[in-house]
Amino acid sequence: xxxQVLRYRKNMxxxxxxxxxxxxxxxxxxxxxxxxxxxxxxxxxRLNLRPFLDSKxxxxxxxxxxxxxxxxxxxxxxxxxxxxxxCQSYFCLHELSNIMEAKKKVIPIFVDVKPSELRVxxxxxxxxxxxxxxxxxxxxxKNTVGLTFDSSNGDWxxxxxxxxxxxxxxxxxxxxxxxxxHKQKYTxxx
Numbered sequence: 001x002x003x004q005v006l007r008y009r010k011n012m013x014x015x016x017x018x019x020x021x022x023x024x025x026x027x028x029x030x031x032x033x034x035x036x037x038x039x040x041x042x043x044x045x046r047l048n049l050r051p052f053l054d055s056k057x058x059x060x061x062x063x064x065x066x067x068x069x070x071x072x073x074x075x076x077x078x079x080x081x082x083x084x085x086x087c088q089s090y091f092c093l094h095e096l097s098n099i100m101e102a103k104k105k106v107i108p109i110f111v112d113v114k115p116s117e118l119r120v121x122x123x124x125x126x127x128x129x130x131x132x133x134x135x136x137x138x139x140x141x142k143n144t145v146g147l148t149f150d151s152s153n154g155d156w157x158x159x160x161x162x163x164x165x166x167x168x169x170x171x172x173x174x175x176x177x178x179x180x181x182h183k184q185k186y187t188x189x190x
Contacts, residue, residue, distance in 0.1 A: 021052040023167055024075035024104075026095045029055065031083035035151065036111050036159070040079065043160045044167065072098050077170045078106045079163065080141050084113050087120055087138070094130075097137040105170045108146030109163060115142040 023044055027037040041053040051057075052071040058064070072078075078099040086092050099106055108115075120134045147166070149159045 019070055020050065020074040021057075021071050022049045022076055022171060023051040024071050024078045024095075024099065025051055025053045025081065026078060026092060026099065027053075027081035028083050028086045028089050028092050031085050032081050032111060036081050036083075036109065036149070039156065039160060040081075040163055043164055047164060047168075049167070049171075068095065069098075073102060075099075075104060076174050077167055078104045079109060079167070080106055080146075081109045081111060082113055082115075082118055082141070083111045084117075086113070087118055088123075090125060093120065093134040093137065096141060097133045100137040100140050101133075105174065106141055106144055107163065107166045107170065108141045108144050109159075110146060110148045112149070112151050114148075115146075118142060 025037050025041060029037075032038075037053055038056070041051045041056050044051040052075060054068065057071070058067055072095060078096075080096055080099070118138060120131060120138055122131055126134070147159065147162055
């Protein structure tokens with residue numbers, strides 16, 4: 001698998017622009033920035049992937065919506081880290097909606113929350129159209145096979161390994177599709 005990843009990286013370095021990202025990590029900062037999202041970012045970066053995590057990728061002077069918008073549209077895979085307070089954030093739901101509307105591959109990670117517990121709440125700050133978008137995107141994510149994690153007694157290394165494996169498999173599938181390679185050719189490595 002390492003050879004496949006290195007070949008993928010070599011191919012992508014040739015065709016990608018400098019502002020392209022392999023993975024966009026969508027999360028609620030107050031819940032997951034210093035644990036799941038931050039660890040996942042570091043782990044993916046060590047694998048020579050280009051993850052985007054707002055707190056680690058952006059720097060003073062960056063235009064917030066411009067930088068996030070570019071990262072969302074250039075990424076190949078999205079990771080949505082759902083947490084107990086995720087749905088209270090307009091920005092989390094907005095980013096998730098953009099990822100889903102762009103038909104990106106999404107890997108949901110449910111941290112300390114069950115998919116059935118996630119609900120879009122109308123707090124009066126969203127238009128009716130946004131609420132429909134958010135509800136649709138959340139339902140799409142909830143109906144996508146993902147990972148679950150209990151931060152009080154879960155194995156952090158297993159989470160990082162499983163998440164990075166899922167990212168790698170999706171990136172390789174996307175690359176194979178881009179190159180017109182049949183699925184059988186690259187699945188033999190897994």
